[in-house]
Amino acid sequence: MNSVSESYKNNPLHLKHIIPLDFKTALKLPDSHAWTLPDHPMADPLTHAAVPVIDLGGPQAATLIRQACEKWGAFQVTNHGIPIKLLNQVEFQTRRLFALPANQKLLAGRSPEDFTGYGLPRISTFFSKLMWTEGFTILGSPLDHARQLWPHEYDHINFCQVMVEYQKELKGLAEKILGLMFRSLGLTQEDIAWFKPKYGCKSPQGVLQLNSYPVCPDPNRAMGLAPHTDSSLLTSLYQGNTSGLQVYRDNVGWVPVHPVSGALVVIVGDLMQITCNGRFKSALHRALVNNTRHRISTAYFYGPPQDVKISPSVKLTDHDHPILYRPVTWREYLDAKATHFNKAIELIRYDASSC
Numbered sequence: 356m357n358s359v360s361e362s363y364k365n366n367p368l369h370l371k372h373i374i375p376l377d378f379k380t381a382l383k384l385p386d387s388h389a390w391t392l393p394d395h396p397m398a399d400p401l402t403h404a405a406v407p408v409i410d411l412g413g414p415q416a417a418t419l420i421r422q423a424c425e426k427w428g429a430f431q432v433t434n435h436g437i438p439i440k441l442l443n444q445v446e447f448q449t450r451r452l453f454a455l456p457a458n459q460k461l462l463a464g465r466s467p468e469d470f471t472g473y474g475l476p477r478i479s480t481f482f483s484k485l486m487w488t489e490g491f492t493i494l495g496s497p498l499d500h501a502r503q504l505w506p507h508e509y510d511h512i513n514f515c516q517v518m519v520e521y522q523k524e525l526k527g528l529a530e531k532i533l534g535l536m537f538r539s540l541g542l543t544q545e546d547i548a549w550f551k552p553k554y555g556c557k558s559p560q561g562v563l564q565l566n567s568y569p570v571c572p573d574p575n576r577a578m579g580l581a582p583h584t585d586s587s588l589l590t591s592l593y594q595g596n597t598s599g600l601q602v603y604r605d606n607v608g609w610v611p612v613h614p615v616s617g618a619l620v621v622i623v624g625d626l627m628q629i630t631c632n633g634r635f636k637s638a639l640h641r642a643l644v645n646n647t648r649h650r651i652s653t654a655y656f657y658g659p660p661q662d663v664k665i666s667p668s669v670k671l672t673d674h675d676h677p678i679l680y681r682p683v684t685w686r687e688y689l690d691a692k693a694t695h696f697n698k699a700i701e702l703i704r705y706d707a708s709s710c
């Protein structure tokens with residue numbers, strides 16, 4: 356079993372935090388979905404630069420990635436090697452899924468202790484208001500859930516092929532970017548030997564999350580996806596050409612990540628922050644909605660092999676940079692996150708007295 360599925364079995368959810376609204380019938384924003392916004396200021400676009408866009412094939416890629424991870428915890432990549440044709444197919448299949456009638460989507464609904472299939476974001480449980488979104492989570496083959504949505508093979512076969520191919524491409528890309536991140540910090544293959552999957556271990560190291568943000572009648576009072584950090588090592592996100600993603604920077608505010616044609620957004624996750632002993636910070640981010648366009652995004656969360664203890668690389672610690680975090684597996688970290696949400700990372704921090 357994968358680390359994510361094990362953790363979710365131990366932390367079951369209530370149905371009201373799983374079943375999305377039937378957005379097609381909601382002509383007004385229900386009180387259950389009306390948030391008090393904003394909680395943080397927006398950055399002034401005239402004085403603050405945007406999240407960097409990095410050419411992955413360029414000679415400066417590793418240096419630019421390091422700078423972006425230190426400053427933003429996020430960046431966009433072009434020239435990443437994932438064919439635009441595949442990205443378009445992924446968007447097409449994702450829209451096809453979310454366009455199904457609500458009762459049909461619920462046939463592939465997530466069960467309270469599972470995490471694949473159709474439902475609300477896992478983090479819904481931490482907020483009193485519900486988010487204007489629905490999602491579909493895939494680990495490896497989506498065949499079982501796809502059959503529930505479309506019983507005939509000719510209706511689900513393309514969906515499954517596209518999603519499997521996409522995960523393969525995203526895994527390769529995540530490994531490449533992770534390699535560049537480590538290299539940019541002076542870490543060698545030996546320093547990060549844990550990162551290579553064990554021989555014969557077939558369990559996926561990534562989870563694919565399809566997100567849908569339907570057109571919203573009152574976007575200024577709604578929340579697409581509430582502020583959070585990802586628990587992964589890194590996340591690769593495709594947002595098509597509809598904006599909505601924002602990254603938070605201390606002393607600056609929320610900065611929109613404007614779509615760049617064909618680019619993917621890379622977000623530093625909590626486990627990366629731990630591995631780098633805080634050199635790279637996981638980015639707090641959120642997604643807003645709008646009243647004209649149905650926004651789709653696909654997020655791929657890449658993590659370490661199962662049961663591997665992640666800990667700060669000793670090369671990044673010294674007298675001036677004491678070790679900040681305790682060793683933790685992805686599974687243990689997800690358990691902490693399921694209970695303590697955005698405070699989880701503080702819980703695995705050594706307190707000053709124990710360093």
Ligand SMILES: O=C(O)CCC(=O)C(=O)O
Nearest residue numbers: 564566594600642652654
């Ligand atoms: O839709 C987006 O832009 C953000 C999605 C996201 O942050 C997530 O799925 O974790």
Ligand SMILES: [Fe+2]
Nearest residue numbers: 583584585640
């Ligand atoms: Fe996220």
